[in-house]
Amino acid sequence: QQQVKQSPQSLIVQKGGISIINCAYENTAFDYFPWYQQFPGKGPALLIAIRPDVSEKKEGRFTISFNKSAKQFSLHIMDSQPGDSATYFCAASGGSGGSNYKLTFGKGTLLTVNP
C-alpha cells in the first residue's frame, strides 16, 4: 500500500516558536502535496499545498519545504500561536486521473502551542 509517513506524532511548542512537521512518501508518481489542519470535531481545512516543480512555498506563517530527491516534504509554522493548536495532516496524490487522484494521508501530528 502506498504510504505517507508523518512525524512527529505529537509536538509541543512555546508561543512564538517554530513548529516543524515532516512527511516522507514512497510513490514517485505523487505530484500534489497538501497539508490540512483539523480542529476537534471539525473537518480538515486546506492550509497550503505544493507541487514538485518548486522546492518551497510560503503563505503567511506557513511554509512547505519540498525535497524531491529525498521524497520528503515538511510544514513549518513560524511564530506559532496557541490558536494553531490542532492536528495537522500531510497528504499526497498522483493527480493524473483514475485512482491516482485519491489522497493518501499521513497519520497526523497533534500540535500544542503553549502560551
Add this chain to the structure above:
Amino acid sequence: GAVVSQHPSWVICKSGTSVKIECRSLDFQATTMFWYRQFPKQSLMLMATSNEGSKATYEQGVEKDKFLINHASLTLSTLTVTSAHPEDSSFYICSASPRAGETQYFGPGTRLLVL
C-alpha cells in the same frame, strides 16, 4: 470560496435503522466527491469515491451494501448507512473536488452515534 457543507452535523439513531448524510458543494460544481471515516485520534480513512452520474468506487473492505452512496448532481452526494449498528458509530467526513486531481475541500463532518 470552495465551501462544502454536510447535514446533519450529528445524529443519534437506534440500532437497525438507516441514516442518510448529505454532502453539498455550495459554490462550485463537484465532479468528484469522497467519503471518509475517522475514528478518534486517527487519520482519515477513505471509504469511497463518487463521480456524478456513475456508481461509487468503494475501497477494499468497505461494504457497499451497507454504505450506499449516491452522487445525483454536481453539488450533492449522499451517504446512507443502512441497518446501522453501534460499530458504525464514527465521524463521517465528505470532500469535494471541482475536477479529478484537484484540491479536495472537506465538509465539517457528521458525527454518528448508534445506540
